[in-house]
Amino acid sequence: MTTLVIDIGGTKLAAALADSALNLTQRREIPTPASKTPDALQSALAELIAPLVSQAQRVAIASTGIIRHGVLTALNPDNLGGLSHFPLVDVISRLTQLPCMAVNDAQSAAWAEYHALSVDITDMVFLTISTGVGGGMVSNGKLLTGTEGLAGHFGHTLADPLGPKCGCGRTGCVEAIASGRGIASAAHGDLAGCTAKQIFAHAAAGHWQAAELIQRSARALARLIADIKVATDCQCVVMGGSIGLADGYLAQVRTFLDEEPQVCRVPLFRAKHQHDAGLRGAALLAQETAV
Ligand code: ADP
Ligand code: BMX
Ligand code: ZN
Numbered sequence: 001m002t003t004l005v006i007d008i009g010g011t012k013l014a015a016a017l018a019d020s021a022l023n024l025t026q027r028r029e030i031p032t033p034a035s036k037t038p039d040a041l042q043s044a045l046a047e048l049i050a051p052l053v054s055q056a057q058r059v060a061i062a063s064t065g066i067i068r069h070g071v072l073t074a075l076n077p078d079n080l081g082g083l084s085h086f087p088l089v090d091v092i093s094r095l096t097q098l099p100c101m102a103v104n105d106a107q108s109a110a111w112a113e114y115h116a117l118s119v120d121i122t123d124m125v126f127l128t129i130s131t132g133v134g135g136g137m138v139s140n141g142k143l144l145t146g147t148e149g150l151a152g153h154f155g156h157t158l159a160d161p162l163g164p165k166c167g168c169g170r171t172g173c174v175e176a177i178a179s180g181r182g183i184a185s186a187a188h189g190d191l192a193g194c195t196a197k198q199i200f201a202h203a204a205a206g207h208w209q210a211a212e213l214i215q216r217s218a219r220a221l222a223r224l225i226a227d228i229k230v231a232t233d234c235q236c237v238v239m240g241g242s243i244g245l246a247d248g249y250l251a252q253v254r255t256f257l258d259e260e261p262q263v264c265r266v267p268l269f270r271a272k273h274q275h276d277a278g279l280r281g282a283a284l285l286a287q288e289t290a291v
Pocket of ligand 2 (some may be wrong): 106175247
């Protein structure tokens with residue numbers, strides 16, 4: 001059985017075909033449209049999957065946002081150009097005429113990364129540091145999605161009560177400081193208007209402000225991870241997303257985490273499936289639930 005897998009992020013949309021051994025082929029990627037209207041997202045998704053649909057028998061989607069009963073509700077609509085509501089499974093089922101399931105992107109990636117860990121690990125947390133900061137939790141070998149799909153949305157826990165306002169309505173969320181959007185929106189002077197990717201390039205070239213912005217993100221992440229260890233007693237934390245995977249970022253988070261008391265520290269790993277963790281997790285979940 002071939003699964004068409006789709007990953008919807010705040011910056012990019014990815015799709016591929018997954019065979020029953022979870023090998024991904026024909027991976028494609030396009031930018032996420034920045035528009036409040038559901039039509040723009042629907043058209044972009046149609047364009048993305050068009051060359052793949054006829055080769056698949058089912059669809060599995062990993063998407064940013066709270067996914068409940070197949071509907072995407074943004075916790076932070078700013079990450080999707082203001083779009084707050086999208087009937088994901090209905091739209092994709094109509095476009096493809098195939099059975100379809102959907103799960104949050106970080107929860108999906110957590111499931112894929114959990115399966116890539118050694119068998120003695122039963123409790124882990126995955127964090128994506130990308131457009132936003134997302135998370136997924138595996139406890140006693142089970143993926144936790146919560147009663148309403150909200151479980152693991154660690155990006156919306158408090159980093160700094162005096163920090164910037166977050167698009168979710170709270171103030172000082174980890175996401176408002178540590179995410180790609182958070183890093184970019186704090187940039188000023190010659191870095192104003194730069195993307196997080198450009199800020200990382202400036203930091204690598206020795207730009208002082210750029211390095212500070214990345215450090216501020218890594219420090220917020222380390223504090224979040226210490227909070228997660230205290231709350232869940234997980235055996236490890238796995239980091240993904242383009243910022244989580246960026247050169248030197250994990251090492252900085254580890255350095256800040258080492259400043260926390262021993263009891264709050266936890267082994268930190270880079271996502272084994274890198275940018276494909278969401279896609280692979282969706283394929284795995286579709287296989288397990290026999291969509
Ligand atoms: P999505 O949020 O759509 O899943 P990504 O995981 O690629 O997508 O995260 C997008 C964020 O990561 C953006 O803020 C972008 O500027 C930043 N980014 C992309 N590539 C890199 C890179 N190589 N190094 C650092 N940051 C990056
Ligand atoms: C936000 C939230 C999460 C998501 C996380 C990472 C929205 C639209 N998304 O916290 O559901 O998991 O961002 O998403 O509210 P990404 O786009 O950075 O991959
Ligand atoms: Zn928030």
